[in-house]
Amino acid sequence: MNARFKIIFLLAAALPFCFDAVAQQQATSDEHDQHAQHEQHSGHEQSESKQAEATQSKHDHNGHGINTGSEAVAEHEHAHKEHSIDAESHQEESVHDHVHEDHSIDAESHQHSSESEHSEHLGGAADHGDMHHHHHVDDSHIMDHEGTMIMGQNLDKLPSGCKSISGEVEITVRAGRKYAERFPGTVFAFDQQQWHVKPCSKVTFHFTNEDNVRHQFMMHGLPKYIYQYGMFHLEVTGPKTVSGTIIVPGSDDTLLVHCDIAQHMEKGMKAQLVIGKGGQDIPSIPGLTPYNINDIYDAEDLPKISATENKEDKSKVVREITKSLAKSDTQNYLILLIGALIGLFSIPLLRKIISGRKTSKNEE
């Protein structure tokens, strides 16, 4: 008797798992699609950015491309004194993006960067004329006159678990609204949601903001004896790139990367850096890890394009059916029905088992 109950129980319990598995399979296949799409996407991206670079270098007064400039920051500690974050080239670039809009403001920023000759009527501006071109607060906090920022950069301090640097890696991170398009329900995102690096590797991040507002690449959880508050932080108003370098810890870990501008992380700009085998996953990364708190979605009765006039009646019926199917009540009943069917189909099986037992008993 007990065994019979157990079997029924098991069958009942197996049901949701089956559903779950199906759902997960769907999800994973979605993910694969996304990955595939993404790969195409990024390929496309690169060609785009190459174009951008090309146009940009045409107008580059200083002969410093954005990328070359920022790599310089990564490689040489004092590179930032040589216009590493090249503001002016960006200015030129943005003119192309906003033909009419940016023109005037652009001209102004130019003026103010070469403002020292105007400074007689600007109060104490002369005192710090050129500083605006490149603010340099201290070694671990570099900021230019547009707020482009590198904080917590570390080029040579080895974390305690590292005897030497295991390797040098460069990672390009793109940020912008368009990267959120593949994640419904988000607005901002990075182009990738996780990056893998080996423990003790020296990683240079090239952070390219493709929006026209501020974005941040802010990493938490680094060792606090090297990184203030355990943070490494790149910030830039796009379209522009900023680069910074860190040496990652020697043990496996997973670190949070996000944009801290109000609601940017919540609305999708969140990722993780996986060191070695990684640690615990960070929650609510788009397409990667589930939210801790989920919204409740209910279907809306929205107008849809109806089929051609001939098929109108038919489509009406179909619509009615699909509509009724979409209702959650109906769905529940359907699941009930499925459950009942499965139960019915399993009767012969049960019977077999039971009869098998009975016969064996009889034999006894």
Added chain:
Amino acid sequence: MSNFIRTIIVIAYLVCASGGTYASLKLPETIRVEPAALTSEPPCDPKIPPAWRDAQVIDGVEIEADLGCSPDNPTWIAVAVKGTNNVSMDTLMQTHFSPDAIIKTDDLDGDGDPDRIVIKLEIMELNGKSPDFPGQVPTFDIAPGVQPGAWVFAPKTSGMSTENFESVRANPLIRLPSPVIRVEQGDIVQIVLENTHYFPHTIHLHGVDHPFHHELNGNDGVSQTSEMELMPGERRIYQFQARQPGTMFYHCHIQTHTHLSMGLGGIIIVEENKPNNWLQTLNIGGGHVRHRSEAIKEQGYDREYDLHYHSMDKELGDIIKQYNDPRLTARDMNRRYEINNATEDYFTINGLSFPYSLRESLVIVEPNEKIKLRLLNSGNESIAIHPHGHTAKITHYDGIEQNPLAQIRRDVFDIAPAQRLDLEIETIDDGLRNTGEGDWLIHDHREKGITTNGMAEGGSMSSIVYTSYLGENGLPNTSHFGVNLDNFFTKEYWERKVPVWQNLDEAATFGAAAGRTINLDAATRNTLLYALGGLLAGLFLYTIFAGRSHIKQCAAAVISRIRGEKGGKE
């Protein structure tokens, strides 16, 4: 089942209390909520150093004293006056301003002040939802524990949106109200909107002399006439060169019925063109103007205050606390929110409600002074502002000067939505202009205007305080009247958990009445329920155990019958 228990308990109680007279002879005791049981806040924000109140000079910028208890960070004022491009690095680094937030260049008319002004604004969400934890982020309290969901224009900042890594409180530059903007008549002004928010927005420059610009998307902020919504992550420039001075209004013109109420509106002032007129381009949080314009000084005003009245609907703000998915937020805001059935719940002055309004928005005066007040009503309904102890002269309606011969003096000022009034208060004790020194309330005389989500005394109340009635800490000195404001500085008061009049006498005549029904506390009730559940489960198991052979037989009979039937069919 719990009902059953409750009934039994109630019956038992009634049996005990029978005799009838017992109930009325002994009424329940009075409960006074003890101060120690409340989450008390210090009346003044302890994070604000008292030195910020002093008159001082930073980077050559003269900053007037502010005797209030939460004055603006004086470095903000220095930055706002000189511009982020001209102020010293040291000063700039004491603020969270982005180095390109306020750019001031080019003295075009040669009168000693910059005439090209670029102001960069971002749009920030306060008290929004997180998918990671149940609370709000970044938080902003308009009164203790009162956190309406809100959106604001914020000066372009640098770094984190919260105070620091460990805090969820908003960076002090990101706050209600949207900042007061000051520009000079004739300045070539560009307001650069960088939409850091997840919804589309624009800026409409209400009352400011601005052209309907063919090339700048209309330049009027209206998505139904000329200008597409500015999408998240995009930037747009609004440009004008105002010929007409006055107190004006800027606000988002997308889904205005919700976006304005959410907080996307602020005061913008065009000051008269004067020589050496370095203006305080942004007055963060409004209130006292600590670096006044040349024109205001010339007109003989001793002090100037920006007072932005606003109202918000709790149910509207709650939408952003409810959903993280922007499609759901948009659905509820744009299609489900019904403004015709909405009521205003929060009434603020400069983004705060009483008692926080006392920290920042006191009108602090001395006798025989002339004070300029600039009032904006950005709420949904008309307001009726009443200053006790004073009458004031209306000098400007909607930024336009009233004929001086026709200017009138009143004691209640009705301001329709979006209207502005410039008031002149003279602290001259002649029985008309002023009736002497004091701590005179200034409040909205629609009575709901002094409530916070229906709880009085809150709302947009503030005071006109004479320095002789101002305490050391910068709050009105009420203690010598026996007035204690401590309860207002607790979140429990605004959660309606503190009897308002309980402290009026020793006996607590108006304390809370204790309950009469037997109230089991939650833990005991749960224990009892579990015990009962256990008992029932035990009984059930026992019956099954006792009748196991019987059940077995029944089941066997049923199965055999089914088999038998099927067999029959075969």
